[in-house]
Amino acid sequence: MAFVLLPVSLLLAALLLVPEVFGDFMAYQIGLYLIYGIAAQGIGFLWGKTGVLPLGQALFFGLAAYATAITLRGDSGLIIDLTLAVAVLAAIAVFAFVLAALIFRGRNESGPYFSLITLALVMIAEQIAGTATTLTGGFNGMSGYASLGNLDPFGGFYYVIVAATVAVSLLLLVLNRLPVNLIARAVADNEPRLQLLGFPTHVIKGAAFAFSALIAALAGGLFASHQGIVTPTSMGFGLSAEMVILTAVGGRFHVLGPLIGAVVVGWASAELRDSFPYWELLMAVAFILVVLKAPGGIAELLESGYRRVRPARPGKRSEPVTAPATKAVDAAGPLRFDDVRLKIGVVCILNGVSFETPPTGIVSIIGPNGAGKTSTLNTITGNRRTTGGRIALGSRRIDSRPPYRALRSGIGRKMQVPSVFFSMSVSQNLSIAMMANRARLVDLFRPSTFAWRSRSLSALLKNPSVPLQEELVQPVEHLPQGHRQFLEYAMTIAAEPRVLLLDEPCAGLSLEETALMTRLVRAFQAETGGLVIVIEHDMSIVEAISDKVLVMHLGQVLAFDTFDKVRVNPEVQAVYAGGTK
Amino acid sequence: MSSVLLLNLAWQISTLALVALGLAIVFGKLRIMNMAHGEFVMIGAYAPVITSSLGLPGWLQVPVCLLSVGLVAFVLERTIIRHLYGRMFDSLLATWGIAILLRETVELLFGRGYQSVTPPISGTLSLLGTEYPAYRIAVIAGIVLGFGALAWWNARSKVATRIKAMVGNPDLAEAVGINTARLSAGAFIFGCCTAGLAGLILAPTIRIEPMMGLDYLIRSFFALVVGGLGSLEGLGIGAGIIAGTQSVLGALANQTYGYLAVLTLSILFLWLKPDGIRSSTR
Numbered sequence: 001m002a003f004v005l006l007p008v009s010l011l012l013a014a015l016l017l018v019p020e021v022f023g024d025f026m027a028y029q030i031g032l033y034l035i036y037g038i039a040a041q042g043i044g045f046l047w048g049k050t051g052v053l054p055l056g057q058a059l060f061f062g063l064a065a066y067a068t069a070i071t072l073r074g075d076s077g078l079i080i081d082l083t084l085a086v087a088v089l090a091a092i093a094v095f096a097f098v099l100a101a102l103i104f105r106g107r108n109e110s111g112p113y114f115s116l117i118t119l120a121l122v123m124i125a126e127q128i129a130g131t132a133t134t135l136t137g138g139f140n141g142m143s144g145y146a147s148l149g150n151l152d153p154f155g156g157f158y159y160v161i162v163a164a165t166v167a168v169s170l171l172l173l174v175l176n177r178l179p180v181n182l183i184a185r186a187v188a189d190n191e192p193r194l195q196l197l198g199f200p201t202h203v204i205k206g207a208a209f210a211f212s213a214l215i216a217a218l219a220g221g222l223f224a225s226h227q228g229i230v231t232p233t234s235m236g237f238g239l240s241a242e243m244v245i246l247t248a249v250g251g252r253f254h255v256l257g258p259l260i261g262a263v264v265v266g267w268a269s270a271e272l273r274d275s276f277p278y279w280e281l282l283m284a285v286a287f288i289l290v291v292l293k294a295p296g297g298i299a300e301l302l303e304s305g306y307r308r309v310r311p312a313r314p315g316k317r318s319e320p321v322t323a324p325a326t327k328a329v330d331a332a333g334p335l336r337f338d339d340v341r342l343k344i345g346v347v348c349i350l351n352g353v354s355f356e357t358p359p360t361g362i363v364s365i366i367g368p369n370g371a372g373k374t375s376t377l378n379t380i381t382g383n384r385r386t387t388g389g390r391i392a393l394g395s396r397r398i399d400s401r402p403p404y405r406a407l408r409s410g411i412g413r414k415m416q417v418p419s420v421f422f423s424m425s426v427s428q429n430l431s432i433a434m435m436a437n438r439a440r441l442v443d444l445f446r447p448s449t450f451a452w453r454s455r456s457l458s459a460l461l462k463n464p465s466v467p468l469q470e471e472l473v474q475p476v477e478h479l480p481q482g483h484r485q486f487l488e489y490a491m492t493i494a495a496e497p498r499v500l501l502l503d504e505p506c507a508g509l510s511l512e513e514t515a516l517m518t519r520l521v522r523a524f525q526a527e528t529g530g531l532v533i534v535i536e537h538d539m540s541i542v543e544a545i546s547d548k549v550l551v552m553h554l555g556q557v558l559a560f561d562t563f564d565k566v567r568v569n570p571e572v573q574a575v576y577a578g579g580t581k
Numbered sequence: 582m583s584s585v586l587l588l589n590l591a592w593q594i595s596t597l598a599l600v601a602l603g604l605a606i607v608f609g610k611l612r613i614m615n616m617a618h619g620e621f622v623m624i625g626a627y628a629p630v631i632t633s634s635l636g637l638p639g640w641l642q643v644p645v646c647l648l649s650v651g652l653v654a655f656v657l658e659r660t661i662i663r664h665l666y667g668r669m670f671d672s673l674l675a676t677w678g679i680a681i682l683l684r685e686t687v688e689l690l691f692g693r694g695y696q697s698v699t700p701p702i703s704g705t706l707s708l709l710g711t712e713y714p715a716y717r718i719a720v721i722a723g724i725v726l727g728f729g730a731l732a733w734w735n736a737r738s739k740v741a742t743r744i745k746a747m748v749g750n751p752d753l754a755e756a757v758g759i760n761t762a763r764l765s766a767g768a769f770i771f772g773c774c775t776a777g778l779a780g781l782i783l784a785p786t787i788r789i790e791p792m793m794g795l796d797y798l799i800r801s802f803f804a805l806v807v808g809g810l811g812s813l814e815g816l817g818i819g820a821g822i823i824a825g826t827q828s829v830l831g832a833l834a835n836q837t838y839g840y841l842a843v844l845t846l847s848i849l850f851l852w853l854k855p856d857g858i859r860s861s862t863r
Binding site: 053102103111112113114115116117120121123124127128131241244245248277278280281283284285287288291292295 | 614661664665669670671673674675677678679681682685686689799802803806837840841844845847848851852855
């Protein structure tokens with residue numbers, strides 16, 4: 001708790017000292033900067049963690065500001081005002097969630113297009129606010145209403161702003177210590193992997209966007225009450241961009257960064273704007289420098305300075321907790337392809353693939369490059385929508401559903417190039433994998449979830465040949481290729497999928513590591529009695545582990561039989577020996 | 582549809598295509614989300630202001646425009662933009678900073694007020710049974726010819742292929758003998774210079790001021806999003822749809838509805854069809 005209480009009490013003490021030391025007018029000004037800072041904290045949360053950059057945050061700020069102005073003008077008493085405020089905040093959060101979830105659905109990146117949509121939305125809002133004169137007062141804005149609870153903006157209202165600042169900071173600091181923080185960061189780090197671990201990333205991004213919108217709206221409500229006037233610029237593109245700049249300069253990866261940015265920039269701008277004509281130039285240069293050289297902003301610089309004085313101590317590792325059982329999956333039975341076709345652009349990748357695996361065992365897929373092996377796995381997990389035919393697991397049809405549902409239907413997948421969360425440590429990667437297919441929503445808000453371990457994952461880590469145990473605190477980007485392969489394998493089996501898809505699990509492994517990997521795969525299959533499908537080029541491995549071998553060539557099944565039968569198949573020999581086929 | 586409306590439509594579409602051309606290169610090819618694109622248009626528009634304040638003859642406007650825009654673009658590419666290839670979000674933010682920098686610099690040099698310049702060709706021409714400014718007709722004709730020449734050149738030149746190779750895999754492009762530093766700088770400067778020229782051409786028809794770039798940036802971006810990145814046809818289609826919607830609705834209803842319709846259209850495209858109508862890899 002010291003992590004949370006220390007910065008929050010320091011913040012509170014500093015803010016309470018402002019009116020005493022600098023006087024009421026300064027407190028009034030600082031109050032405005034804090035309001036912008038709160039909105040920027042919301043941007044920092046969204047952008048710093050999930051990687052989604054909102055360019056239209058003033059939309060929510062302004063909506064709430066106008067709603068507050070209209071409510072306060074009604075002069076209907078504090079209780080009704082606050083009830084309406086809660087309703088407006090809820091409505092804005094729902095709107096933001098639906099917007100983001102709809103736009104992100106079916107995608108696995110946060111590209112610039114969402115940012116441009118938020119930009120266009122705020123421009124629409126600004127235009128409407130400027131023209132709908134009867135509702136908003138047009139370009140002159142709305143004014144002439146009392147502040148919330150009739151508090152003096154130059155006096156008592158400052159403490160309302162301080163309370164909001166401290167509350168938002170406290171909430172964000174607490175969230176930082178919870179598993180949901182890890183999930184949010186995982187979205188920015190490797191969204192396709194998170195989807196294959198069963199997380200609906202569009203819902204996560206929608207929730208993060210709604211949360212940031214909520215914070216912006218809270219700030220907007222305070223703004224209307226504090227300033228006593230709301231104009232279209234409060235809902236404008238310029239303010240949105242300004243808040244992004246405050247966030248970036250202050251530091252988007254730290255809770256207090258955007259606050260620091262807003263207060264420092266706001267104060268310096270008020271001091272220098274009139275006396276120093278090059279002030280705006282200086283700001284622009286500082287902003288460019290932050291983007292190029294110091295993406296962590298002021299907060300990151302402060303922290304690295306602090307860390308030089310007091311290096312970070314590794315936190316003590318909590319004792320593992322037995323993880324709850326995986327969610328029940330009624331996926332049993334053979335995997336069946338019926339005339340599956342996949343066409344991307346004008347290229348036909350799969351031309352009618354049909355086969356039926358046994359319900360359990362290990363099936364290897366072999367074939368020359370471009371045969372369609374990885375594409376076959378892509379159609380099973382839903383990373384590619386089929387353009388014809390059907391895929392069924394047991395009696396359930398599974399083609400063309402989104403990848404985040406793959407694990408729920410019992411399918412886990414390891415990618416061809418190890419796909420893990422590269423900015424995180426090994427143990428954080430494993431924590432996320434342990435939540436896959438186990439965590440309920442409430443578990444994401446319990447610190448004990450971090451320590452979840454299943455029996456099979458513990459057994460895998462305890463295996464002295466598996467290199468991960470000593471590397472738990474290491475960031476993944478420092479791991480050699482072979483160790484990443486084992487990490488991704490461990491993450492994939494942690495969710496205990498009934499059907500395990502492995503795409504060249506032994507690529508880049510040494511001889512000993514290859515032997516270890518094949519042992520692990522065989523042991524996993526024997527323990528779970530499930531189905532394992534392996535793409536492999538090394539025939540000695542194929543021979544060692546396969547119950548059946550599926551040979552693909554030019555997007556079709558060439559042969560599907562035991563290894564020995566496949567080996568003597570003349571068509572297969574022709575393909576591999578460079579025959580006529 | 583009256584012939585004035587038709588000519589206005591041709592004017593709006595052709596000038597938007599010209600303004601967006603530079604962004605089509607810088608954003609479409611180099612993948613730099615250049616938020617300072619409008620500021621290069623603005624600097625170009627100040628070229629006649631510079632020549633007249635220095636008392637230079639009118640024919641020097643073009644070299645002054647190309648020199649000032651080219652120099653600014655060169656310096657910015659070497660110091661800032663070259664760090665941003667392959668970092669789209671960072672390019673958006675850094676060029677936003679550049680936009681502020683350029684606006685403020687111009688404001689310090691020329692002040693915040695409006696400037697205006699006279700067109701080099703005055704008078705009107707009788708066309709389609711109506712009198713229309715001769716300068717605008719000359720500009721429309723010039724843009725059509727220019728785009729024709731560009732399409733002809735684009736179909737034969739390998740520069741676009743080299744740029745694509747460079748953006749896709751800079752190391753490999755270097756290895757096969759492409760001077761990526763020179764190519765990227767060249768493409769960026771060329772894109773900015775076309776924006777500057779567009780500003781120079783538009784200058785006699787608009788009010789020139791430091792903040793004027795934003796509107797051109799927004800409409801160029803949305804034209805590219807709607808039309809699709811990477812091809813001249815896409816650029817033409819996008820400019821047609823954006824400028825067409827805005828001027829037709831602006832004439833039939835009012836400017837606000839035209840503006841709102843363009844924004845709504847852009848949101849729908851960004852959401853449902855982010856690759857635009859015509860997405861080409863060429």
